Amino acid sequence: MTSTIPLPSVDARALGGALARLRESPPLVQCITNIVVAQWSANVLLASGAAPAMVDNPREAGPFAAAADAILINLGTPYRDTAEAMIAAVTTAAANATPWVLDPVAVGPLAWRTEIALTLLEIGSPAVIRGNASEILALGGGAGGKGVDSLETPEAALGVAQSLALRYGTVVAVSGAVDHITDGDRIVRVSNGHPVMTRVTGVGCALGALIAAFTGTVDDALLAATTATAMMTVAADTAAVSSSRPGSFAVALLDELSDLSPNSLTEKVHLS
Amino acid sequence: MTSTIPLPSVDARALGGALARLRESPPLVQCITNIVVAQWSANVLLASGAAPAMVDNPREAGPFAAAADAILINLGTPYRDTAEAMIAAVTTAAANATPWVLDPVAVGPLAWRTEIALTLLEIGSPAVIRGNASEILALGGGAGGKGVDSLETPEAALGVAQSLALRYGTVVAVSGAVDHITDGDRIVRVSNGHPVMTRVTGVGCALGALIAAFTGTVDDALLAATTATAMMTVAADTAAVSSSRPGSFAVALLDELSDLSPNSLTEKVHLS
């Protein structure tokens, strides 16, 4: 008898394998991110086993990118200096085939960061674009959200996410209650996670940083994005057991990211 | 027999009502604030039930202000980019009658931010000015403090606070052991709170953000400033029961802001 349920495009055991590799050889992740989440993102990377470096000025971002294993570009609070730094880092990344991740925070309704995102996408293709549904819809040509919260679901954005992935030759990770990750062809859904994640600032931004870390660890960007998403949401499930209140949950999330073993990741992730 | 004790200008039940409204319809609060407290302020807003958005660059701050329900301007670490952004956002706020809150951190002894504050006050009247006693005295023409800590008490600054409120048609909230809030005519005192609040950076700055959230929720700015002050200090009272050590207190404060119900707020606040 043949099962009619398709297997997920990514095997849960591969996620554990990717995490084991990250821990064995911590990737150096250059983060050009926003003032709200810089500390939190660095702490998420350190707790998970990666090595963050926030080099985000115009004169050093390009040269430093040549030494980084992966780069995160997060558009949360761009300024003149950091916008220049983003362009410099992505230019280096494109020249060296270093993977980079674009987190297009609030792209769409905000004109300048939308220009920056499009400029970066012209310089080269990111390994992964991570955003909420509104951001992904906006980047795909839609209207976008209101502020930084999504008004749409990942399910509703999936078609646009697939088109975006094909257009830029990238993986698109749409965060939400059920995370949807696609390279245009393959689709992976991760259904771990807890609502309190939306009551702590920067969980999505830190996920972008963690995705970047895994793009510096494994070649398959779909696997990288899925592993990071699984890691964040499985750790959140465990953390929410100790507390679903936002202050203590955030502390517990760092603890659980640190404790999460490759085997636990494989066992606890809900892929479809 | 007639009571000779005057009733407070704001009824404790109105505070619970304001909190219930904020939770039902989370205001979008644009924060142009400082690098020290950006994450903390966003987490305080999220835990309390509001929706923060840190849009603080010159090209987007003005347009974004047109969509915000309220705006916070905090002068903690101004730079060229963010100072321009403040002016752009307040200009939009003035044109649209969107409420904005001024937190004049360290105004007085520091010349540039004092200029910025006065420029903003010329563009339009904030709904609320929140500061410690030294900052309020400095803004009212006095000598100001040393750094970010107040050398004066709210009681000593009350007369200047009332003058400021009348001059700019605003509400002035003077933070301290007993918070004093005035529109020039009415005066409300909130005597909740705990000394450990001064051992955690940005509790006052986050209160400014929370005041902004309530100005986006209720029309009466005196009620908005009082509700935010009551919420922060009542949550602090409860948090300090679990820990009065600064690290764990800060975590507990976020938890208690999240847990605080409108009824508890009304019951626990000490107004006079």
Next chain:
Amino acid sequence: MTSTIPLPSVDARALGGALARLRESPPLVQCITNIVVAQWSANVLLASGAAPAMVDNPREAGPFAAAADAILINLGTPYRDTAEAMIAAVTTAAANATPWVLDPVAVGPLAWRTEIALTLLEIGSPAVIRGNASEILALGGGAGGKGVDSLETPEAALGVAQSLALRYGTVVAVSGAVDHITDGDRIVRVSNGHPVMTRVTGVGCALGALIAAFTGTVDDALLAATTATAMMTVAADTAAVSSSRPGSFAVALLDELSDLSPNSLTEKVHLS
């Protein structure tokens, strides 16, 4: 019988005395630091008993430095504005003989911040230079590290640290498993601390801020650097007993810095 074990250059009782003085008269510490650790550094200073002030713009940093008891310059994320502010603050410090601390984050492989560090060192001598071994080696003319983590040990950097100390008339504090602190002549080793400190971002940066606080408290910069290092690592030892997981450890570290008494510091520090 004469003991052949040399006494440490700093007496453990002097550390407790320095901490008591800091608590009695909290130094005002101007911090020009990076966006990753600004909140954390302020919280470490507040928990320890000092008074932080993050005045880091070009127009106010110089005048404010005249009122500060000590200044921290941290090169983690320099921008045009903050680099100008650093020069202004150090110029004032040099004119007023106000102690300042240089934390040369990632100096060496990154060209611009290396230029900034050398420019600052030409303006005047810092009271203390604090870095990891790679940073100290780079500042002494070596090749430097990769990102912000050290590839070298303090033991290997000691000779260069001594030369640097003599060249600039300063104290050099090399952070690592065993912290080495030298004025070129005297050497103090502090062997407290726990590996989880490397899993929390900014522990080293916050140590730089705490060293600055103690340079504003005691005249002997070797004592200042040793006291701050002892305080951070003794508090870390105690915090790691409650949790060696990075999220809860960071919270406990602030609590323990706040609780640490002068007597406990003297008793628990391991000097050699």
